[in-house]
Amino acid sequence: MKSIKIFAPATVANLSCGFDVLGCCLDNVGDEMVISITADPGVKITKIEGANLPMETHKNVAGVAVEAFLKAYGENIGVAIEIYKKIKAGSGIGSSAASSSGAVWAVNHLLGNPFTTHELVKFAMEGEKLASGNAHADNVAPALLGGFTLVRSYDPLDIIKLHSPEDLVMTVIHPQIEVKTSDSRSVIKHKVTLKKAIHQWGNLGGFVAGLFTEDYDLIGRSLDDVIIEPLRSILIPEFNNVKNAAIAKGALGSGISGSGPSIFALSKGMKVANDVATAIQDIYEKTGIDFDIHISKINSKGIKIIEETEYRK
Amino acid sequence: MKSIKIFAPATVANLSCGFDVLGCCLDNVGDEMVISITADPGVKITKIEGANLPMETHKNVAGVAVEAFLKAYGENIGVAIEIYKKIKAGSGIGSSAASSSGAVWAVNHLLGNPFTTHELVKFAMEGEKLASGNAHADNVAPALLGGFTLVRSYDPLDIIKLHSPEDLVMTVIHPQIEVKTSDSRSVIKHKVTLKKAIHQWGNLGGFVAGLFTEDYDLIGRSLDDVIIEPLRSILIPEFNNVKNAAIAKGALGSGISGSGPSIFALSKGMKVANDVATAIQDIYEKTGIDFDIHISKINSKGIKIIEETEYRK
Numbered sequence: 001m002k003s004i005k006i007f008a009p010a011t012v013a014n015l016s017c018g019f020d021v022l023g024c025c026l027d028n029v030g031d032e033m034v035i036s037i038t039a040d041p042g043v044k045i046t047k048i049e050g051a052n053l054p055m056e057t058h059k060n061v062a063g064v065a066v067e068a069f070l071k072a073y074g075e076n077i078g079v080a081i082e083i084y085k086k087i088k089a090g091s092g093i094g095s096s097a098a099s100s101s102g103a104v105w106a107v108n109h110l111l112g113n114p115f116t117t118h119e120l121v122k123f124a125m126e127g128e129k130l131a132s133g134n135a136h137a138d139n140v141a142p143a144l145l146g147g148f149t150l151v152r153s154y155d156p157l158d159i160i161k162l163h164s165p166e167d168l169v170m171t172v173i174h175p176q177i178e179v180k181t182s183d184s185r186s187v188i189k190h191k192v193t194l195k196k197a198i199h200q201w202g203n204l205g206g207f208v209a210g211l212f213t214e215d216y217d218l219i220g221r222s223l224d225d226v227i228i229e230p231l232r233s234i235l236i237p238e239f240n241n242v243k244n245a246a247i248a249k250g251a252l253g254s255g256i257s258g259s260g261p262s263i264f265a266l267s268k269g270m271k272v273a274n275d276v277a278t279a280i281q282d283i284y285e286k287t288g289i290d291f292d293i294h295i296s297k298i299n300s301k302g303i304k305i306i307e308e309t310e311y312r313k
Numbered sequence: 314m315k316s317i318k319i320f321a322p323a324t325v326a327n328l329s330c331g332f333d334v335l336g337c338c339l340d341n342v343g344d345e346m347v348i349s350i351t352a353d354p355g356v357k358i359t360k361i362e363g364a365n366l367p368m369e370t371h372k373n374v375a376g377v378a379v380e381a382f383l384k385a386y387g388e389n390i391g392v393a394i395e396i397y398k399k400i401k402a403g404s405g406i407g408s409s410a411a412s413s414s415g416a417v418w419a420v421n422h423l424l425g426n427p428f429t430t431h432e433l434v435k436f437a438m439e440g441e442k443l444a445s446g447n448a449h450a451d452n453v454a455p456a457l458l459g460g461f462t463l464v465r466s467y468d469p470l471d472i473i474k475l476h477s478p479e480d481l482v483m484t485v486i487h488p489q490i491e492v493k494t495s496d497s498r499s500v501i502k503h504k505v506t507l508k509k510a511i512h513q514w515g516n517l518g519g520f521v522a523g524l525f526t527e528d529y530d531l532i533g534r535s536l537d538d539v540i541i542e543p544l545r546s547i548l549i550p551e552f553n554n555v556k557n558a559a560i561a562k563g564a565l566g567s568g569i570s571g572s573g574p575s576i577f578a579l580s581k582g583m584k585v586a587n588d589v590a591t592a593i594q595d596i597y598e599k600t601g602i603d604f605d606i607h608i609s610k611i612n613s614k615g616i617k618i619i620e621e622t623e624y625r626k
Contacts, residue, residue, distance in 0.1 A: 021515040152519035153512070158534060160522050191504045194540070199466070201514035202334040205521045206465035209473050212525035221471060227507070 002110045003036040005307040008102025009146075009299050010087045011094035012170060012264050013138035016225040016255035017203035021151045023094075025142040026170060027299035031086050031098045032306065033062070035106035038078035043067050050085035061127030065100035066107055068126040073114060079107055088292070091174045092258035097139030100127025105144060105303040117144050117302070121159055132181060139258070146302030148211055164300045165214040169273035171251070173242065173280050174262045176290040179235050184259040187231045196226050216252060216268045223253025223266065236261045238283050245279040270295070315423045316349040318620040321415025322459075322612050323400045324407035325483060325577050326451035329538040329568035330516035334464045336407075338455040339483060340612035344399050344411045345619065346375070348419035351391035356380050363398035374440030378413035379420055381439040386427060392420055401605070404487045405571035410452030413440025418457060418616040430457050430615070434472055445494060452571070459615030461524055477613045478527040482586035484564070486555065486593050487575045489603040492548050497572040500544045509539050529565060529581045536566025536579065549574045551596050558592040583608070 009030035013023035031050075038044075043066045045055045057063035062081050070076060081103055087095040101124040108115050115123075124140035137159060141149040147164035151157075203222045210218035233239040233256060243254040246265035250272040254265040265280070267273040273295050284291045322343035326336035344363075351357075356379045358368045370376030375394050383389060394416055400408040414437040421428050428436075437453035450472060454462040460477035464470075519535035522528070546552040546569060556567040559578035563585040567578040578593070580586040586608050597604045 018514070018518065020511045021518060150515065150518045150522060152515045152531075152535060158519070160519055160531065162522055163525070188507065190507060192507050192510055194501065194503060194505050197505055197510040197513065197540075198333045200510065201331070201517045202463065202465045204514045205331065205334060205463045205517050206471070206473055208518045208521040209463060209475055209525070212476070212522070218465075218473065222465060227510075 001036050001038060003034060003309045004106050004110055004305060005032065005034045006102050006106050007304040007306055008033055008098040009143055009302065010294070011097055011139045011142045012172065012257045013094060013142070014228065014256065014258055016223045016229070016253060017200050017207055018150070019225065019228045020136070020138060022148065022204070022207070023138040023142040024148045024164070024170070025146045025299040025302055026093070026172070026294065026296040028296045029087065029093065029172070029294045031102065032084040033099070033102045033106065034082040035103060035110065036080040037110050038080050040078045041076045043070065043079045044081065045083070046080045047082040048085065049083070051089060053083070053085065059130070061096045061131050062099040062103035064130050065104045065124050065127035069104045069107055069120070069123040072123065073111070088174065090178060092256070092260050092262035093172060093174065094139035094143060094258065096127055096131035097124065097143050100124040101140045101143035102303055118159055120144050122157055142302070144302050147298060147300040150208070162208060163212045164298045165211060165216065167216070167268050168298050169267050169270055170294070170296050170298065171246070171265045171267065171273045171276045171280070172257055172262050172294045172296070173284060174292045174294070175237060175284065176292070177237065177261050179259070179261045181259065183235060184232055187235065188228060189231065192227050199226050219266070220252030223255060225255055229255055232256055232260055236263060237287055237289060239263060241283050242280045245283055246276045249275045249279045251276045314349050314351055316347060316622045317419050317423055317618060318345060318347045319415050319419050320617040320619055321346055321411040322456055322615065323607070324410055324452045324455045325485065325570045326407060326455070327541065327569065327571055329536045329542070329566060330513050330520055331463070332538065332541045333449070333451060335461065335517070335520070336451040336455040337461045337477070337483070338459045338612040338615055339406070339607065339609040341609045342400065342406065342485070342607045344415065345397040346412070346415045346419065347395040348416060348423065349393040350423050351393050353391045354389045356383065356392045357394065358396070359393045360395040361398065362396070364402060366396070366398065372443070374409045374444050375412040375416035377443050378417045378437050378440035382417045382420055382433070382436040385436065386424070401487065401489075403491060405569070405573050405575035406485060406487065407452035407456060407571065409440055409444035410437065410456050413437040414453045414456035415616055431472055433457050435470055455615070457615050460611060460613040463521070475521060476525045477611045478524060478529065480529070480581050481611050482580050482583055483607070483609050483611065484559070484578045484580065484586045484589045484593070485570055485575050485607045485609070486597060487605045487607070488550060488597065489605070490550070490574050492572070492574045494572065496548060497545055500548065501541060502544065505540050512539050532579070533565030536568060538568055542568055545569055545573055549576060550600055550602060552576060554596050555593045558596055559589045562588045562592045564589045
C-alpha cells in the first residue's frame with residue numbers, strides 16, 4: 001500500500017482589492033492528511049481528528065474532490081483518507097479548501113502525477129462546491145499552487161501563479177465567532193458604481209505589479225478594497241480598530257480574509273508581523289471574544305510532503 | 314537660446330480590460346515639437362503646422378501644461394513652443410496628450426530636470442483638462458514614461474510603469490469619422506454588475522501578470538473588456554468585423570483605443586501586425602470611410618530627443 005503524509009495549507013482568499021480572484025498560501029497554518037492507495041476500490045474517509053466532519057465520502061469535501069479526480073482519471077482505484085484537522089471550520093482561511101486540495105494533490109502524487117497541479121484545481125473545486133454551494137477557486141488555487149494566485153477566469157478556468165516576494169509575512173487573527181455565509185453574502189450589493197470598480201481594478205493592477213517588482217510599498221498602497229470590505233467589515237467586531245492598529249504598527253495593509261471573520265494584515269518582515277500580532281491581540285483581549293493569531297510567511301510551494309511510505313501494509 | 318526638438322508619441326489608452334487606468338506608448342506615430350527657452354518671460358505658442366489649433370497660450374494644451382509646470386517651478390521664464398502636428402485631433406490615440414506631455418518634458422529637460430518624469434504627469438494633465446474637461450492621466454502617463462503604464466490612483470496620483478515585452482506590436486486603424494465626446498460618454502452606464510466588475514479586474518490582473526512574465530498568450534486571453542467595449546463599440550463602424558478579423562489573423566487581442574473611433578489590435582511580432590493591418594484595411598476599404606493605419610512597436614522610452622541645440626539664436 002502506497003501512502004503519503006502531507007501538510008495541507010490554510011489560505012487567505014478575497015484578498016482586499018482582489019475580491020473573488022486573488023488568494024495566497026500560508027506556510028505554518030494547515031492540516032495534516034494521510035492518503036493511501038488501497039486494494040479495495042472506492043474512496044473512504046478512514047479517520048478524522050480535530051473536527052466533527054462527515055465520514056461519508058459524498059458528504060466530505062476531500063471525498064468528493066477525490067471522486068471527481070478519479071472520474072477524470074478513469075480508474076476506480078481504492079483511496080483511504082485520514083484527516084488531522086487543525087484549521088477551524090468557518091474561520092475564513094480555507095479550511096475546506098485545504099482538505100479537498102490536499103486529498104487530490106496526494107492521490108495525484110501517489111499515481112505518478114497524471115495531472116498537472118493546475119489541472120487539480122477543478123477537482124478540488126468540487127469540494128468547495130459541497131462546502132459552500134459555490135465551486136470557487138480562490139482558496140484551492142493558492143493551496144495547490146502556493147504563493148499568490150489569480151483566478152483570471154472561470155469559463156474557461158484560468159489560474160495564474162503570481163510572483164511572491166520573499167519578505168512578505170501574514171498576520172491573521174481568527175475571532176471565534178460565527179459569521180453566517182448567508183449574512184456575509186447578503187450584505188454584498190449586486191451592482192457597484194463604475195467609479196469604484198475602476199478604483200478597484202487600478203489597485204488590483206498595482207498589487208500584481210507590486211508582487212512582480214517586489215515593490216513592498218506599492219503592494220501596501222494597492223491593498224485597498226472600496227467595494228466589499230466596507231460592507232462585510234460591519235459583521236466583524238473591532239475590524240476597523242484592528243486594521244488601523246496593524247497599519248500603525250507598520251503593516252503594508254490589512255483586510256478581511258475570505259468572507260471573514262478572520263482579518264489579515266500583510267507586512268514586510270517577521271518583526272513587523274510580530275508587532276502587528278501583539279497590537280491586534282491587545283485589541284481582541286478587551287472584547288472577551290476567543291481568538292487565534294497566526295503569523296506566517298507566504299508558502300510559495302503549496303502542499304508539502306511530510307512523509308512518504310512506498311509500501312506500508 | 315537653448316532649444317530642443319522632440320518626438321511626442323501617440324498613445325493607446327483605455328486599453329480593453331484597463332478602462333481608465335491602462336495605456337501604452339507608440340513608437341513611430343507622434344508629433345514633433347521644438348521647445349526653446351527664451352529671453353522674454355512668458356509661454357508663447359510661436360508656430361503650429363499640420364492642425365488648426367489655438368495659438369493663444371491659455372487655449373492651447375501645450376501652453377497650459379507648461380504654465381502649470383512653471384507655476385510649480387516658481388520662475389516665470391520664457392518658453393517658445395512650435396508644434397508640428399501629425400496625430401489627428403479626435404483620433405483616440407492621444408493627440409492632445411502628445412502636445413502637453415512633449416512640451417513639459419522638453420522644458421524640464423532644458424532646465425536640467427528639476428522634476429522627475431513621474432512628477433511631470435500632473436502638469437501634462439492640465440492640458441488634458443483643457444482638451445476634454447477631465448484631467449485624466451491615461452494618455453499622458455504612457456506618453457511621458459513610455460511602455461505600458463497603470464494609473465493606480467488619482468488621489469493621490471500614483472502612476473506605475475509596467476514591464477513591456479519586446480515583441481508586442483500595435484496595429485491601429487483610425488476611421489476618419491467624428492465620435493462626439495458627449496456620445497462616447499453618454500453610452501457608458503454609471504453602475505455595473507459586481508459579476509462583470511470581477512471579470513474585468515481578473516483580466517486586468519492577468520494582463521499585468523502577462524506583461525511581467527512576457528506571457529503573450531496570457532496577455533491575449535486577458536484582453537477582454539466586458540464593461541465599456543460592448544457599449545462604445547456601437548459608435549464605431551465595423552468594430553466587430555475588425556476585431557474578429559484581427560484575431561483571426563493571429564492578433565493577441567483587439568479593442569477600442571481611447572474613447573474611439575480608433576481600434577487597436579495587439580500582436581506578437583511585426584509579421585502578424587502587418588497581416589492584421591492588411592485584413593482590417595480590406596474591411597474598411599469597403600465602407601467608403603477614409604482611414605489611417607499605423608503599425609508600431611511599443612515605445613518603452615516615451616518622449617524622444619530628435620535634436621538639441623545648446624545656444625541657437
